[in-house]
Amino acid sequence: MKYANVIVDISLEKLDRTFQYRVPEKLETSLEVGMQVVVPFGNGSRRLTAYVVELTDECQWEPGRMKEILDIAEKGIALEGQLIALASWMRRVYGSTMNQALKTVLPVRRSVQERVRRRLVLAVSQEEAGEYGEMLKRKNQKARFRLLNALLEADREGEGLDYTRAQKELGITAQTVKSLEEAGLLRVETDTVWRNPVNLCEKEQNQITLYEAQRAAVDDILSRTARGDRRPALIHGVTGSGKTEIYMELIAAVLAQGKQAIVLIPEIALTFQTVLRFYRRFGSLVSIMHSRLSAGERYDQFERARKGQVRVMIGPRSALFTPFEHLGIIIIDEEHEASYKSETVPRYHARETAVERARMSEAFVVLGSATPSVDSYEKARNGEYQLYELPMRVPGRELPDTEIVDLREELRMGNRSIFSARLRELMKERLAKKQQIMLFLNRRGYAGFVSCRACGHVIKCPHCDVALSVHSGGRMICHYCGYRQPTVKKCPSCGSVYIGAFRAGTQQVAEMAQKEFPGARVLRMDFDTTKQKGGHEKILETFARHEADILVGTQMIVKGHDFPDVTLVGILAADLSLYAGDYRASERTFQLLTQAAGRAGRGSEKGIAVIQTYSPEHYSVRAAASQDYGEFFQQEMAYRRLMHYPPAAHLMALYLMSESEEELDRGAALLKKEVDMAVKERGSGQNIQIIGPADAGLAKLKDMYRKVLYLKSADLSALLSLREYMERELIREEKLSALNIQFDMDPVNPF
Numbered sequence: 233m234k235y236a237n238v239i240v241d242i243s244l245e246k247l248d249r250t251f252q253y254r255v256p257e258k259l260e261t262s263l264e265v266g267m268q269v270v271v272p273f274g275n276g277s278r279r280l281t282a283y284v285v286e287l288t289d290e291c292q293w294e295p296g297r298m299k300e301i302l303d304i305a306e307k308g309i310a311l312e313g314q315l316i317a318l319a320s321w322m323r324r325v326y327g328s329t330m331n332q333a334l335k336t337v338l339p340v341r342r343s344v345q346e347r348v349r350r351r352l353v354l355a356v357s358q359e360e361a362g363e364y365g366e367m368l369k370r371k372n373q374k375a376r377f378r379l380l381n382a383l384l385e386a387d388r389e390g391e392g393l394d395y396t397r398a399q400k401e402l403g404i405t406a407q408t409v410k411s412l413e414e415a416g417l418l419r420v421e422t423d424t425v426w427r428n429p430v431n432l433c434e435k436e437q438n439q440i441t442l443y444e445a446q447r448a449a450v451d452d453i454l455s456r457t458a459r460g461d462r463r464p465a466l467i468h469g470v471t472g473s474g475k476t477e478i479y480m481e482l483i484a485a486v487l488a489q490g491k492q493a494i495v496l497i498p499e500i501a502l503t504f505q506t507v508l509r510f511y512r513r514f515g516s517l518v519s520i521m522h523s524r525l526s527a528g529e530r531y532d533q534f535e536r537a538r539k540g541q542v543r544v545m546i547g548p549r550s551a552l553f554t555p556f557e558h559l560g561i562i563i564i565d566e567e568h569e570a571s572y573k574s575e576t577v578p579r580y581h582a583r584e585t586a587v588e589r590a591r592m593s594e595a596f597v598v599l600g601s602a603t604p605s606v607d608s609y610e611k612a613r614n615g616e617y618q619l620y621e622l623p624m625r626v627p628g629r630e631l632p633d634t635e636i637v638d639l640r641e642e643l644r645m646g647n648r649s650i651f652s653a654r655l656r657e658l659m660k661e662r663l664a665k666k667q668q669i670m671l672f673l674n675r676r677g678y679a680g681f682v683s684c685r686a687c688g689h690v691i692k693c694p695h696c697d698v699a700l701s702v703h704s705g706g707r708m709i710c711h712y713c714g715y716r717q718p719t720v721k722k723c724p725s726c727g728s729v730y731i732g733a734f735r736a737g738t739q740q741v742a743e744m745a746q747k748e749f750p751g752a753r754v755l756r757m758d759f760d761t762t763k764q765k766g767g768h769e770k771i772l773e774t775f776a777r778h779e780a781d782i783l784v785g786t787q788m789i790v791k792g793h794d795f796p797d798v799t800l801v802g803i804l805a806a807d808l809s810l811y812a813g814d815y816r817a818s819e820r821t822f823q824l825l826t827q828a829a830g831r832a833g834r835g836s837e838k839g840i841a842v843i844q845t846y847s848p849e850h851y852s853v854r855a856a857a858s859q860d861y862g863e864f865f866q867q868e869m870a871y872r873r874l875m876h877y878p879p880a881a882h883l884m885a886l887y888l889m890s891e892s893e894e895e896l897d898r899g900a901a902l903l904k905k906e907v908d909m910a911v912k913e914r915g916s917g918q919n920i921q922i923i924g925p926a927d928a929g930l931a932k933l934k935d936m937y938r939k940v941l942y943l944k945s946a947d948l949s950a951l952l953s954l955r956e957y958m959e960r961e962l963i964r965e966e967k968l969s970a971l972n973i974q975f976d977m978d979p980v981n982p983f
């Protein structure tokens with residue numbers, strides 16, 4: 233590589249500005265992305281240190297005027313350099329500009345003075361605050377009294393008081409705040425770190441003794457990594473098998489070595505209940521991130537991590553980039569979750585990126601799930617990951633029984649309600665016993681599919697083996713290849729007229745439940761009822777306090793909270809996710825069904841899960857019912873191999889967007905032709921298959937029309953190099969300039 237692109241400053245707007253230098257001969261073999269170098273800068277050729285972000289053969293400037301790098305500033309790669317190298321890896325694997333990758337990865341310094349949100353938090357016990365309040369009242373210090381009361385109230389909710397709102401709504405002045413702060417009654421916090429609640433619950437602290445399978449996994453992982461075998465560990469443990477305890481034991485070992493830990497948890501499971509367990513064990517060494525943090529708040533969190541004030545960072549995807557100097561372990565809980573795949577460019581997968589970061593920093597990765605992704609399990613099978621199995625719940629707890637109800641039978645018996653006879657009977661019984669019920673609608677994505685209620689037949693694409701989606705105008709289309717056909721009026725399999733689009737909503741289910749069981753208290757949790765901030769937690773907490781009998785929800789209700797009083801889980805129609813129209817639909821269904829069933833019987837009473845479906849013979853349904861992951865995996869891999877879907881091959885999606893439908897159609901057709909030519913010219917014709925273009929699942933979003941083109945190949949490097957070529961040449965072409973093009977490697981989320 234002859235040229236190096238460098239950045240001289242890691243701050244938000246400066247990332248956009250890279251400078252190119254010639255690589256001197258003496259450094260040609262030693263220079264790496266992420267290294268700090270010394271460069272002559274500006275007119276006076278001031279000596280500055282800079283980071284190498286990219287090495288390239290492509291000259292972006294007049295060669296005659298380009299300066300040369302003077303030297304490497306420091307041997308080895310510092311933390312920032314490591315993250316830069318990680319960004320470079322992400323750019324190469326997932327496709328994006330270097331800037332987009334850097335902005336995802338680096339804890340960028342705040343460039344403009346951002347307005348920080350300040351919170352007031354009670355710094356004393358409720359009793360002390362009460363006493364102080366009495367004193368204020370006696371002295372007739374009204375403003376202080378008002379503030380103290382508001383603080384007390386917020387504290388009871390486990391929260392702080394927003395400074396700005398306190399000023400506005402309570403008429404509190406800065407002076408009042410200051411006086412209480414000086415008296416030691418309140419603390420001003422400038423970020424949204426969860427307050428360490430460890431003092432509140434110290435008395436509950438009792439160390440758990442790991443049971444045998446847990447102990448064995450912990451010991452093996454620690455001794456293996458100590459020997460230098462840092463292959464990622466995959467813990468396949470059923471719901472409630474005690475995976476979280478394993479994570480905490482591993483973290484304790486890593487901390488004892490003076491290193492740090494990152495724990496990734498899907499946002500939806502990032503509830504107080506989970507977090508509390510980590511606080512109890514590690515106290516103030518823990519910090520929590522969530523995706524609603526502003527850039528400034530995120531930066532503050534990262535600063536505390538860098539300074540060593542925080543040594544365990546828990547958060548969603550983006551917590552992966554916590555700048556720990558001596559990272560020891562990265563844990564990814566619920567590793568199969570789709571939220572680990574970024575939906576913005578670069579569309580990285582946190583699991584693969586974690587493995588790469590761990591490799592660079594000599595840390596190790598631990599993945600855990602009751603329903604591992606097919607991708608990870610395949611890696612465990614071929615030895616890339618080390619597998620640990622926990623097939624049973626912790627001693628004393630049993631897995632729920634699972635029953636399948638055939639909805640075709642119900643129709644035959646004349647029952648057209650959402651509730652089968654069996655489910656209704658069980659609901660009645662549980663309500664009588666004052667136990668709780670969860671009803672689960674695994675609706676996913678947006679498209680409806682067409683199925684026969686008499687025989688269960690689903691209309692699928694003849695080329696792609698995924699369900700066709702219903703579109704307006706009475707047409708069904710395939711979101712992979714664009715195949716379309718008119719809607720059918722009669723079932724092609726059995727001739728029944730009970731064939732049509734399958735749709736159902738949570739609101740409808742909640743209403744039905746209320747009608748059938750007028751005495752029951754029904755709670756609904758879905759996108760609508762959780763829109764406002766904290767809405768999600770509020771509903772779960774209400775249910776946890778047993779202030780409702782039935783909780784109706786989408787997949788949102790599958791994670792997070794433990795509800796010991798839930799003894800019945802009803803999955804209303806497994807088919808909803810089964811025919812979602814993408815190649816991961818069966819996998820997602822198996823995961824949703826297994827996880828949903830796992831919600832039943834978390835307390836001392838054994839639970840039961842009822843799976844209603846029109847496809848009782850489908851392997852995802854059967855395997856979920858019999859809790860047989862191996863069976864599911866075998867069938868699913870056979871399908872992926874047959875159809876060349878990941879992980880049997882790689883699938884690279886090109887998302888094409890335009891404000892103009894005509895431009896999009898023309899551009900997509902043109903792009904396909906160009907890609908086709910490029911594939912042939914590069915001699916990868918046999919290796920790379922081009923599919924589409926087709927309308928995206930959401931054919932129009934925010935006034936942009938959307939299409940997808942897929943490139944499929946078993947040869948990853950052929951795909952990557954084709955993409956590099958497209959990024960370099962094709963996308964810049966004038967005739968394609970009307971298109972916004974984004975890449976997605978091995979897509980997980982429907983587009």
Ligand code: ADP
Nearest residue numbers: 440441442443469471472473474475476477626
């Ligand atoms: P998972 O993460 O696999 O769902 P958890 O770690 O949350 O499982 O454990 C499920 C429940 O069992 C929790 O309430 C936890 O405190 C408890 N538990 C875990 N390990 C043990 C153990 N070795 N002995 C007793 N209880 C345990």
Ligand code: ZN
Nearest residue numbers: 684687723726
């Ligand atoms: Zn039929």
Ligand code: ZN
Nearest residue numbers: 693696710713
């Ligand atoms: Zn198709």
